[in-house]
Structures are given as C-alpha cells and as structure tokens.
Amino acid sequence: MMFRVPKTPPGAPLLIVEHMTMRFGGLIAINDLSFTAKAGEITALIGPNGAGKTTVFNCITGFYKPTSGRMALIKGTHDPAQIVATTRLGGRWSPGATQPQTPGVFLLERMPDYEIAAKARVARTFQNIRLFPGMTVLENLVVAQHNQLMQAAGWFTGLFGAASYKAAERQAVEKAATWLDKIGLTARADDAAGALPYGAQRRLEIVRAMCTEPVLLCLDEPAAGLNPRESAELNALLRAIRQDSGVSILLIEHDMSVVMEISDHVVVLEYGTKISDGTPEHVRNDPKVIAAYLGVEDEEVGIRDQGPGIRG
Amino acid sequence: MTEPSAQAANAPSLTGTSAYNHSEPITFIRQLRYAGVAMLLAFGLSMPLLALKLSQDISNHLIVEQRFLLLASAMLIAFACGLRWRLFGLRSQWPAEALYLVLSALLLFFLIRAFHGLGSLFEATLDKGGSEFLIALGLLACGTALQSALAYALHVERDRWAAALPAMPEGLAARFGGHCAKHANTGALVALVAFPFLMLALTGTAGAIKWVDNFGVQILIYIMLGWGLNIVVGLAGLLDLGYVAFYAVGAYAYALIATQVIPATFPALGVWAFWICLPIAGLLAALWGVILGFPVLRLKGDYLAIVTLAFGEIIRLVLVNWTEVTKGDTGIQTPRITFFGLPFASATGDRTFGEVFGLSGSPTIYRSIFLYFVILALALLTAYTTNRLRRLPVGRAWEALREDEIACRSLGIDTTSTKLTAFAIGAGFGGFAGAFFAARQGFINPKSFEFIESATILALVVLGGMGSLLGVALSAFAVIGGTELLRELDWLKSIFGPTFDPAQYRMLIFGAAMIAMMIWKPRGLISEREPSIFLKERKAVSGTLVKEGHG
Structure with a gap:
C-alpha cells in the first residue's frame, strides 16, 4: 500500500485555509485566519501561549468544527474552480476524490475527525502525548x-x-x-x-x-519536554520523514531552534489573528513579530514597555 | 505507616537479599524475643476482657467465667504475628517496631472483642463448640509462625542454600513450568471433557447430577456470560451494567419462538426448537445490543453505566408487564433441550435418547451431561471468537478505544462502528447463554434477570482482571463454584451448631473477598495483558499501564 496517487506536486498548495473563525461563546479564539500549506514543505504555526494554535489544529483535524471558514485539502493539482464547485454542491469532497487515481478536493470543515484521518489523510499528534x-x-x-x-x-x-x-x-x-x-x-x-x-x-x-500514510502530518509541539539532544534527534527525524516520504508537515512549536531550523514557511498567530506569514527569514525580521512574540530591542523597551508585547 | 521503599533506601543492605534491609542482621533469637514481647502485650491488653467474663447463673448470681484458653490463643496469635511482622516488615527502627507491636496487639484485642460482641454466633461458639474454635485459632497461629519461619529460611538463608545446592533444580523448575504452561490449555480441556464422566464414576448418578448440573453447567453459564461481557467491558472499556438484558432477550427469544412460533408454523420442528432458536436468540440479542449502543454512543463512564443499567431494568419491566406475550411473573414453560432432535424424556411416547442408545435409568443424568457439553462448546466458541477478534483489526480497535478514544479517531478509526460491534458481539454471546439457560431450566420468568445478575457478571469480569479470559474463568469458578460449595459444608454444623447455615454467609464472604481483592489485587486476578501481536517475543503488559476505559 503506497501513498495515494495522484500526489499533490511539491510546492503546489496542499491545504488552503480561508477565513477560518472559531468562536467559543463570546471568545473569538481564531479570527479570520487564512493561510496555505504547500505540499512537501514544513509549515510552522507559532505564536505566544493562548494564541489559538492548537485550536487551528483541532479545526483542521476535525476535533472542532470552525464557526465559519473553509479548509480545502487538495489531492492532485490545485483547481480553484473545483473547490468552488464542491462547496456549492454541498458534499464533503469532490466526486471521486476518495477513489485512487482521481484528483479532487476535501472540504475538511464538513468532515468528522476520523474521516479526515482516514479519507483526506491528515494525521496528527497531540500536545500531551x-x-x-x-x-x-x-x-x-x-x-x-x-x-x-x-x-x-x-x-x-x-x-x-x-x-x-x-x-x-x-x-x-x-x-x-x-x-x-x-x-x-x-x-x-x-x-x-x-x-x-x-x-x-x-x-x-x-x-x-x-x-x-498521511499527506499532511500535523505535529502539536513535538519538541515540548525534550532535552537538546532529543530535540536534535527530532529535527533529524522530521527532515528524514519529509525527504523519504514527501509528506507535508504542519507544525506547532515553541522551540525556536526547531522552528527556524527546519521550517520552510512560518505563520504567526497572536490572539487568534495572523500577524505574519512567510519564510523563517521574513518572519524573524518582521517588526510585528518581534514586538509581539520574540521581544523588542533594548532601546525600544522604554517606549514599548506599556504595550501588550510578550517578550520571549 | 512509613513507606517501605523509603526506609529500604536509608538502611544499608546487610543480608544481601533485596527485601531485607535491616540495620542489624536477623537472628532467630531476636525474632523470638520480639514475638515474645508481642505476646506479653497481648496478654496485658486482653487479660481482663478475655480471660474473665462476668455473667449470671440461673439464680441471678454474678459468677466469673474463666476463659484462659481464649486468652492463650490470643497470645499465640500475637506471638505469631509478632514473629511474622518482624520478618516481613521492613522496619529498622525500634519506635516503628514498638508501634507495630502495640498496633497488632490492639488490633487483635479489638477483633476479639468485636467477635465477642457479635452475638449469637460467637456466643454459641464459645459455649458449645468453644474448644474446636480455640483449637482452630491455635492451629492458625502455629501455621502462621511456621510460615514465618519458612519464609525466613527461604529468604534470609537463601544464599546459603543456593551455595549448597547445584543450579539444576532451578533450571528443572523453569522447564517444568514452561512445560506446564505449554500444555495448560490441552490439560484444562481434557479435564473439562472428563469432568462429567469422572463425577459419574465417583459419585454415582444422583451425585453426578448435582456436580454436573449445579456446578459444571452453572459455572460454565457464568463463564460464558463473563466472557461475553468481557468483550464490552474488558476489551472495549465500555462499562455496561445492564448486560443481563441480553441474557433475558436470548432466553425469551427461545421461550417465545419455541412455544409460540414453531408450534404455529412448523410443529414438526418442535424437537429441534433449541437448535433453531440458538442462532436466532444470538442475533436478536446482538440486534438489541446495537439498539442500546446507538443512544449511548456519546456517553462516557458513569453516564454510560447508568443508561445501560436503566436499559437492563427496562427490558425486565417489559417482561414483567407485557403479560399477553411474556405471561409476566408467571413465566413461561420452555421445551427441554433435545439430543439433536432426540428427546431425553417423552410424555407422548416418542423414542427417547435412552431407548435409542440402549441406556437405562433416569434421563436426567444424560440430559445434564449433554447440557454440560453444549454449554462447554458455547463457552469455548466464545473464547475462540474473542481470541481471534483480539488479533483482528476490530479487536485491536476495541482495545485502542479503551486506551484512548481521541487517539483512535485521530488515526481514522470509526469509533461509532467499533463501539457498536463490541456491544453487538458481547450481547450476541449473552443471547446464546440466555437461550441455553431457558432450555436448561425448562421454565423462565423475569426473576432470573434482575440487576444482581448484571452485577455478578460484572464482578466476575472485574475480579478476573478485565480483558483476561483465564482470569474471568477463574473468578467465575471461585465465585459461582464457591457459592455452590457453601451448600456442601454441612460438617461446619458440627462446629458452629445445628442452626449454622454456611450458605447464608455467601454475600458476606463475597463482599469480604471483593474488598480483599481491591486491596491486594486491584486490577483483578490476572491483570497482565497479553499483546495481540509481537515482533520478537511475547511480553505481557503490566496491568498498571493498561487503561480501564471510561466509555
């Protein structure tokens, strides 16, 4: 039993999240989040504690149903018209998407958790093992x-x-x-x-x-609680997984050495809102991210001390 | 009470064996001294209350009754306990030691006092069969002391023995053990098949009916029910308190089809009623399992337990009140089992089993033996199916569900259908057992399907060790067999007086055994889990790691 064909070609969009909002009563945990995870890449989702990262994971893997928004998992080549058509039709996936050989699209927000794992082939790990x-x-x-x-x-x-x-x-x-x-x-x-x-x-x-045999592997803080040696082993394992099986990885992580070292693409969340999206280089230098998450420069402390910034 | 391991860590190891970390080497003289102190303490504490008793004689005069034998046995027990605690307790400091001695003496004192106050039973014991009681106590004490001495010799002197003896016996023992384990199943099967004939040879027809039917068939019915519930509770981790409902469905399916449907449609098939109804009863019960399963899929733990409990009661109440069909409490007379169409006894003059096979005498014994083999076959079918299912994806999914339901769903396992199959298959075996029960009894009414039955079956599964077939069988053997055995202990009357009926103490003993189990073996008789598959070697999984499941 091998990976399902057709595979989404490397670099093409695999998971397209559009306008995802999740409300718990009056609390907006995720506010209008949109991002794209590309096939064959490691996409990291970072943000301060309580930013809503795990909630995003729970929505993608079907453990929560988002209040609104669309999550499309692409099988084969990306065809925007097909996503629209499937959404209109009201099905959980485009016709034939569960058959091998047929390209298609899965609308994850419509599928129960076990079906997302079994049919759309999104696997996950948990923050608490x-x-x-x-x-x-x-x-x-x-x-x-x-x-x-x-x-x-x-x-x-x-x-x-x-x-x-x-x-x-x-x-x-x-x-x-x-x-x-x-x-x-x-x-x-x-x-x-x-x-x-x-x-x-x-x-x-x-x-x-x-x-x-997933096409997308969602890892919720895989390095949490690991010592530096185990952390390095984990990096090696994740790289090997991507190289050998071509699986795309979506990663929540607090350990910046892991994030910056292995991810191709970083999405930064703060209070449920996306504040930055790009390569690790881009994110590392984004003043918004630095202010909100990584900490501010020494000379700016005086000015920003009163602000809501969380220093890492 | 201090933690032994903490003390063991502080005290230097002198004896070389891990369990004995005393600050001083243990000598037998020291043991005796400690035990002597315990005995003296017991003497001091129990002397006024035990040895002398004030009572009134016929003319209402106060007299002092002397009971020095009772005192002596109390002291003996204290001596034995002192010896034992010194040997087994890992206390290395004298205050803890002294506290232990005082506590043990106090405990004894209260025990004896409590017994004394228990009323008629022990009053009668002390007055009538007092001497036997005291001898029993003395024997118990001596036995304890002997056991302590033996344990001392085995554990403390082990190194010396080990040096003296070649390694051969150990290897032999291991080989013998391995040999036994390998052939245990075959041995057990041979014993089970031989049992009715052995009983027939040993106890004659009348005795064999009792042993085969009251013991063999009764125990096997509960083993089968326990194994059926084990699928739901032990493997899938779904706490089901209403299992007896499926037993009832099976029994009434047989009763109603055999007495209403078959005579109305194909009366010629009447003699085959049991064999026709058996699969139908199983299927119907499985269907009811699914019907129960659907609404409770979302429930977990306590809530699941309550709803299943209610389901069991609903079925029973329907059976009681739907009198047009079930005849309510009056019950239904069910046709007896036939030997594949050949009746064992016939009122209408049909050829019977005995006539065909040229066997004279009461048909009851032949029927009992046949019933025994039918339920044995059904129970073995349950065990076989369970064992196979555990090695199939669905069985592994059950166990995974018990371990972690959320992880199951993250791996793409459809937990709905997994739970429903567990309910259905478990219920199906309950239905088989129910049909058999009805065919064996010849009469059923809702009284046989009360909550206490569900509780007993669940207790068998819990006592046996959830998920373990052998454990459930052993606990059924002990609980059901033990209950029946209490009826056989008439000789106790010679000790406790003619009014003593050991069977009355069934629930008391059962409860005490449950408490003892929960203290010493909280995960059941066999708590270890056999893995369903292995790469290099089969290693049992410790019961402490296995989850109990919460719905």
Missing part, C-alpha cells in the same frame, strides 16, 4: 494501520484465519518495523508504549501518525 499506553509499541503502530487492515480482514472473514489477512498483517508489521528502525525503538517493539521514556513516546507518536 496520546499513545495507547497499555498496548505494545508494535501494537500501537499496527492499530494505526487499522483501515488498511480492515479492508484485508473484512469485518469477520479474518475470524477464520484467511490467508489474505495474514499477508496484510505481515505487511503491516513490516511497515511498523521499518519505522521502528528509523526511530531506534526496534529493541523495545514488544514493550508497553506507556513504559517508554518521554522522548521515545514523542517519536513513537509521530511514527504512529506516519503509519496512517
């Missing part, structure tokens, strides 16, 4: 391949030990073993996931998401 702690490392990765294995097993034909299911299961284990090799956890494959050290759990969660 959500592994299956009582299952082994290998089981965690096999569960991630649930939908592929389900197709092989049917609902119950696997009950009688069908050969096709056995083959599919062996394949799933092989894929899991390959990934475990990459993160150096092969020796612990048969240990409970909950018994792993924190850094290993983080890597395992990322790899588990990769086992669903």
Whole structure:
C-alpha cells in the first residue's frame, strides 16, 4: 500500500485555509485566519501561549468544527474552480476524490475527525502525548494501520484465519518495523508504549501518525519536554520523514531552534489573528513579530514597555 | 505507616537479599524475643476482657467465667504475628517496631472483642463448640509462625542454600513450568471433557447430577456470560451494567419462538426448537445490543453505566408487564433441550435418547451431561471468537478505544462502528447463554434477570482482571463454584451448631473477598495483558499501564 496517487506536486498548495473563525461563546479564539500549506514543505504555526494554535489544529483535524471558514485539502493539482464547485454542491469532497487515481478536493470543515484521518489523510499528534499506553509499541503502530487492515480482514472473514489477512498483517508489521528502525525503538517493539521514556513516546507518536500514510502530518509541539539532544534527534527525524516520504508537515512549536531550523514557511498567530506569514527569514525580521512574540530591542523597551508585547 | 521503599533506601543492605534491609542482621533469637514481647502485650491488653467474663447463673448470681484458653490463643496469635511482622516488615527502627507491636496487639484485642460482641454466633461458639474454635485459632497461629519461619529460611538463608545446592533444580523448575504452561490449555480441556464422566464414576448418578448440573453447567453459564461481557467491558472499556438484558432477550427469544412460533408454523420442528432458536436468540440479542449502543454512543463512564443499567431494568419491566406475550411473573414453560432432535424424556411416547442408545435409568443424568457439553462448546466458541477478534483489526480497535478514544479517531478509526460491534458481539454471546439457560431450566420468568445478575457478571469480569479470559474463568469458578460449595459444608454444623447455615454467609464472604481483592489485587486476578501481536517475543503488559476505559 503506497501513498495515494495522484500526489499533490511539491510546492503546489496542499491545504488552503480561508477565513477560518472559531468562536467559543463570546471568545473569538481564531479570527479570520487564512493561510496555505504547500505540499512537501514544513509549515510552522507559532505564536505566544493562548494564541489559538492548537485550536487551528483541532479545526483542521476535525476535533472542532470552525464557526465559519473553509479548509480545502487538495489531492492532485490545485483547481480553484473545483473547490468552488464542491462547496456549492454541498458534499464533503469532490466526486471521486476518495477513489485512487482521481484528483479532487476535501472540504475538511464538513468532515468528522476520523474521516479526515482516514479519507483526506491528515494525521496528527497531540500536545500531551496520546499513545495507547497499555498496548505494545508494535501494537500501537499496527492499530494505526487499522483501515488498511480492515479492508484485508473484512469485518469477520479474518475470524477464520484467511490467508489474505495474514499477508496484510505481515505487511503491516513490516511497515511498523521499518519505522521502528528509523526511530531506534526496534529493541523495545514488544514493550508497553506507556513504559517508554518521554522522548521515545514523542517519536513513537509521530511514527504512529506516519503509519496512517498521511499527506499532511500535523505535529502539536513535538519538541515540548525534550532535552537538546532529543530535540536534535527530532529535527533529524522530521527532515528524514519529509525527504523519504514527501509528506507535508504542519507544525506547532515553541522551540525556536526547531522552528527556524527546519521550517520552510512560518505563520504567526497572536490572539487568534495572523500577524505574519512567510519564510523563517521574513518572519524573524518582521517588526510585528518581534514586538509581539520574540521581544523588542533594548532601546525600544522604554517606549514599548506599556504595550501588550510578550517578550520571549 | 512509613513507606517501605523509603526506609529500604536509608538502611544499608546487610543480608544481601533485596527485601531485607535491616540495620542489624536477623537472628532467630531476636525474632523470638520480639514475638515474645508481642505476646506479653497481648496478654496485658486482653487479660481482663478475655480471660474473665462476668455473667449470671440461673439464680441471678454474678459468677466469673474463666476463659484462659481464649486468652492463650490470643497470645499465640500475637506471638505469631509478632514473629511474622518482624520478618516481613521492613522496619529498622525500634519506635516503628514498638508501634507495630502495640498496633497488632490492639488490633487483635479489638477483633476479639468485636467477635465477642457479635452475638449469637460467637456466643454459641464459645459455649458449645468453644474448644474446636480455640483449637482452630491455635492451629492458625502455629501455621502462621511456621510460615514465618519458612519464609525466613527461604529468604534470609537463601544464599546459603543456593551455595549448597547445584543450579539444576532451578533450571528443572523453569522447564517444568514452561512445560506446564505449554500444555495448560490441552490439560484444562481434557479435564473439562472428563469432568462429567469422572463425577459419574465417583459419585454415582444422583451425585453426578448435582456436580454436573449445579456446578459444571452453572459455572460454565457464568463463564460464558463473563466472557461475553468481557468483550464490552474488558476489551472495549465500555462499562455496561445492564448486560443481563441480553441474557433475558436470548432466553425469551427461545421461550417465545419455541412455544409460540414453531408450534404455529412448523410443529414438526418442535424437537429441534433449541437448535433453531440458538442462532436466532444470538442475533436478536446482538440486534438489541446495537439498539442500546446507538443512544449511548456519546456517553462516557458513569453516564454510560447508568443508561445501560436503566436499559437492563427496562427490558425486565417489559417482561414483567407485557403479560399477553411474556405471561409476566408467571413465566413461561420452555421445551427441554433435545439430543439433536432426540428427546431425553417423552410424555407422548416418542423414542427417547435412552431407548435409542440402549441406556437405562433416569434421563436426567444424560440430559445434564449433554447440557454440560453444549454449554462447554458455547463457552469455548466464545473464547475462540474473542481470541481471534483480539488479533483482528476490530479487536485491536476495541482495545485502542479503551486506551484512548481521541487517539483512535485521530488515526481514522470509526469509533461509532467499533463501539457498536463490541456491544453487538458481547450481547450476541449473552443471547446464546440466555437461550441455553431457558432450555436448561425448562421454565423462565423475569426473576432470573434482575440487576444482581448484571452485577455478578460484572464482578466476575472485574475480579478476573478485565480483558483476561483465564482470569474471568477463574473468578467465575471461585465465585459461582464457591457459592455452590457453601451448600456442601454441612460438617461446619458440627462446629458452629445445628442452626449454622454456611450458605447464608455467601454475600458476606463475597463482599469480604471483593474488598480483599481491591486491596491486594486491584486490577483483578490476572491483570497482565497479553499483546495481540509481537515482533520478537511475547511480553505481557503490566496491568498498571493498561487503561480501564471510561466509555
């Protein structure tokens, strides 16, 4: 089972978020956010605490339904007319988009969470790691391949030990073993996931998401709680993932060394509003970002001290 | 009470074995001294209350009753406990030690006092069978002391022994253990198949009916119900308090189809009623599982438990009140099971099982043995299916759902259908068991499907260790078998007097056992989880890591 074809060509838009607004009662968590994540790139979403980054993630992965806005995930080449047509038709995706070989578009705001993962192929990790702690490392990765294995097993034909299911299961284990090799956890494959050290759990969660064969991988603070060595390992893993599988990555991160080092494109949020959008270089030098997030220059302190700036 | 590990960290290790970190080497003389102090304390505390008792004689004069034997047994217990605590407690400082001795003596004192005040039972014990009671206490104390000494020898003197003995026995033991584990399933199966014939040979026809039907069939029904509920509670982590509803659906499906539908449509098939209804009952129960599953999909934890509880009660109340169909509390007479169309007893003069196979005597024993094998087959089917399902994507999804539902959805698992299949399959097995129950009893009414049944089945799953088939079987064996066994303890009457009925203490013992389990084995008899797949070696997952699920 390989990546779905047609793949969105590198550099073309993969996820187009337009005018996304999320209200919780009177609180506007995200205010008219628009950005585009391109295929094959690492897009970072940064911002001070409470800026709404995780809310954006929860909307993209279907755990929240945005109050308004459109999130289009492109399969194949980008065709603006198709997005408009699909939106008008009222479906969750363009006709045939779930079939292999057919290009199309998925409107994520209309899809429930598990469908976004299964059909649109958007995988995610969580800020507070959500592994299956009582299952082994290998089981965690096999569960991630649930939908592929389900197709092989049917609902119950696997009950009688069908050969096709056995083959599919062996394949799933092989894929899991390959990934475990990459993160150096092969020796612990048969240990409970909950018994792993924190850094290993983080890597395992990322790899588990990769086992669903996503086109877009959303990582919510993958470097949180990691020491510098583990942080460097994470950078290497993310780069390797992008290079080997061509998956696009959407990343929330506070660790600027990770963000500036590996991302191609940075979106900065503050109080739910986008304040900057561009390359790491661009963002790093954007006075708005510096004022709001990275801190202000020493000589400006006197002037800006009363302002709402949060210094990093 | 201080944490043993904290103390162990402070005290230097002298004996070399990890569990014994005393500041001084343990000698047996020291043990005896400590135990002696405990005994003296017990003497001081219990002397006035235990040894002498004021009571009135027939002419209303106060007399002093002497009960030095009771005092002696109290002291013996204190001695044994002192010895034991000194050996097992990891206390290295004398204040803690002294506190322990005082506490143990006090505890004993209160215990004896409480027992003394319990009223008729122990009054009667002390007056009538007092000596036996005291001997029992003394034996208990001696046993404890012996056990302590043995533990001392095994743990403290282990290094010396290990040096003296070659390594062979250990290797042998490991090989023997491995051998046993490998053939445990086969052994258990052979024992289960041989059981009714063994009972027939050992206890004769009358005894075998009791052992096969009251014990074998009864336990196996609960094992099957426990295994069915285990899918919902143990694997998928959905707390279901109304499981008995599906048992009732199965039972009434059999009763109604066999007594109403089949006679009205194909009366010739009457003898096959059980075999026709069995799959129908399972399917109907599974359908009801889905019907229950739909509205409760959004609920979690306590809320789920309450709604399932209500569902169980609704089914029962419908059975009670829908008298035109279910005949309410009057119940329904159900046709007995047949040997694949061949009845065991016939009022109309049909050929019976005994006639065809040339077996004389009461048909009851043949029916009991046949019932035993039917429920054994059904239970094994449940176990087989559960084991296979655990290795299929749907089974793994159940367990993943129990571990973390949100993570499941982030991996594209449709939690709705996963939950519904768990409800449906679990309910289906409940339905099978229900149909069997109706065919075995020959009569059903709603009284058999009260909440206490759901609670018992859930207790089996929890006591056994959620998710473990062996654990559930063991707990069913202990709880159901133990309950039945209490009826067999007539010899206790010779000790506690003729009015003593051990079966009356069923719930008390059950409750005490539950509390003891929650203290010492909170995750059930077998808390470890067997992984469904492995790369290099199968390692059990510790129960502390496995989640219990919250809906």
